[in-house]
Amino acid sequence: MSVFLTLWRRELAAYFLSPIAYAFMIFFLLIMGLNFYGVVQALADGGGNIQVMQAFFTWIFFWIPMLVVGPLMTMRLFAEEKRSGTIEMLMTAPVSDTAVVLAKYFGALAFFIITWLPTLAYVAILKLCGAGSAAIDYGSILSGYLCTVLVGAFYLAIGLFCSATTKNQIIALMMGFVLVCGVFFSGIIFAFITRDASVREVALLFCSVQHMMEFARGAVDSRPVVFYVSGAALMLFATVKLVEARKWK
Amino acid sequence: MDNMIEVKNLTKRFAGCAAVNDVSFTVAKGEIVGFLGPNGAGKSTTMRILACYLPASSGEAKVAGFDVFRHSLEVRRRIGYLPESTPLYPEMRVDEYLSYRAALKGVGSRRRRARVNEVKELCGLTDVGRRIVGQLSKGYRQRVGMADALVHDPELVILDEPTIGLDPNQIRQVRDVIRNLSPKHTVLLSTHILPEVEMTCQRVLIINRGRIVASDSPEKLRARLQGGREVIAELRGDKGVVAQKLYQLPGVTSVTAEEADGWTRFRIECGTEDIRPLVFEAAARDGWTLRELRQEKQSLEDIFVALTRTEQEST
Incomplete structure (x- = not known):
């Protein structure tokens, strides 16, 4: 356990030791700020009776960054260690492959959550601007964030898997992006575009946009939780096997 | 259990081509062993297998009695690589890195700072503790790597080309560090710098094309491979007569002479017996002026070249 914590601490610290992480956070928060601004603007013009944060979690500017952050945050994790050779130092230390994979994963997840934290300011801004308690439902805001973390957990695991396949960060990023988009858009296409009602019903269970709409409304469903957690677990398992694969050659 | 490393019939193939081919050797506790071989001979591959980074294709490798594949974590706890x-x-x-590595290798938090300071002192890193690793020179980075390998006080230290990229002073320091490890730690180091091995190692393993071609102390290797001795005598006298007389000395197999600035240099090849006194007596008897008389020492370099070349020719 202490080995895992040591690894995890280094993985998390590594994000903050590189200037790219800060540039990334600024870019991310800029888009989220625009998203928030756009949502408030639209609702101010009379966009129907929907809560601000609920609209925030379901707008297109929420989803576009979500599709890239997973692969972006994880592309470095294994690829860079393989390229620079530090993987040899890491793997000859008395640590298990599983501990390494999990430490990298939870380091990325912690960074993902930290990146989201400043967006809590939007709630404070709404409060300061005198939005009534009817406009701010803390429960549904919390479940909105819960769904964000769940979706992120799955996409980060996909990104980590891709990073373990190559020593080139760009390849890891592209591969991760394609996989994440594949998961995301197949859900949307079959849920919203198909005419077949039975296909739609199944596809809605896998559709992240649908999940997000439900959670942002405050309706916490256990099925998406199981979907994202098991998806992440599957990708992590595959990553551990991929790291072990060097021993099969 | 006297052996720190036991390697039996170890083979490692990469895409059909054997990088290490049926290698067997043992290293006793406390020994400093040099792994010598030309580039691509299989030194690094063997070390990587011992460090549990690569698996072997076949054969067996044990460190401190633990199999490197089946008890990988036990082995990795005991080695500094x-x-x-x-x-x-x-x-x-540098401080951050070393204490991170110490924690990773199971050095308890109470001992960690002391241990990091000890290895920093040992490797000459006391002044650079606050520096960022990426900004250090190659020599310093090499020493950080050394400090990392030693930080958990491992039983076995495996160093792959530890002196590469260092200046002569630093090489001397590293050599001292390695020699001081000896009674408590076992050291396996690889290099292709031959004087290096002669100065630090008690035993040399010469590997070529994935096979061990020799394993002995530098002195014994020399004696074994020399076969006969070679004596150089530089003197003044009639070339033909002297050569004739030298050739008649017991055990002499060949005499070659070359002249330079009025002196003649004779190269006398003979058996295992030392004929230098006989040469001197002959010179005294016949009134040759003797300027130099010495036995040529075959350097490890010659042995190395001889061994690796015959191997190449025979395959």
């Missing part, structure tokens, strides 16, 4: 290119995290500070 410095890979060839000294990969380090460039964004960390």
Whole structure:
């Protein structure tokens, strides 16, 4: 356990030791700020009776960054260690492959959550601007964030898997992006575009946009939780096997 | 259990081509063993297998009695390994890096700071503790790698080309560090710098094309491979007559002469017996002026070249 914590601490610290992480956070928060601004603007013009944060979690500017952050945050994790050779130092230390994979994963997840934290300011801004308690439902805001973390957990695991396949960060990023988009858009296409009602019903269970709409409304469903957690677990398992694969050659 | 390393019939194939081919050797506790061989001979591959980074294709390797494949974690706890290119995290500070590595290798938090300071002292890093690894020179990075390999006080230290990229002073320091490890630690180091091995190692393993071609102390290797001795005598006298007389000395197999600035240099090849006194007596008897008389020592370099070349020719 202490080995895992040591690894995890280094993985998390590594994000903050590189200037790219800060540039990334600024870019991310800029888009989220625009998203928030756009949502408030639209609702101010009379966009129907929907809560601000609920609209925030379901707008297109929420989803576009979500599709890239997973692969972006994880592309470095294994690829860079393989390229620079530090993987040899890491793997000859008395640590298990599983501990390494999990430490990298939870380091990325912690960074993902930290990146989201400043967006809590939007709630404070709404409060300061005198939005009534009817406009701010803390429960549904919390479940909105819960769904964000769940979706992120799955996409980060996909990104980590891709990073373990190559020593080139760009390849890891592209591969991760394609996989994440594949998961995301197949859900949307079959849920919203198909005419077949039975296909739609199944596809809605896998559709992240649908999940997000439900959670942002405050309706916490256990099925998406199981979907994202098991998806992440599957990708992590595959990553551990991929790291072990060097021993099969 | 006297052997730190036991390697039996170890083979490693990469895409059909054997990098290490049926290698067997043992290293006793406390020994400093030099792994010598030309580039691509299989030194690094063997070390990587011992460090549990690569699996062997066949054969067996044990460190401190633990199989490197089946009890990998036990083995890794007992070794300090410095890979060839000294990969380090460039964004960390030296202190940070060493204490991270110490924690990873199970040095308890109470002992950690003391241990890090000890290895920093040992490797000459006391002044650079606050520096960022990526900004250090190659020599310093190499020493950080050494410090990392030693930080958990491992029973076995495996160093892949530890002196590469260092200046002569630093090489001397590293050599001292390695020699001081000896009674408590076992050391396996690889290099292709031959004087290096002669000065630090008690035993040499010469590997070529994935096979061990020799394993002995530098002195014994020399004696074994020399076969006969070679004596150089430089003197003044009639070339033909002297050569004739020298050739008649017991055990002499050949005499060659070459002239330079009025002196004649004779190269006398003979059996295992030392004929230098006889040469001197002959010179005194016949009134040759003797300027130099010495036995040529075959250097490890000659042995190395001889061994690796015959191997190449025979395959």
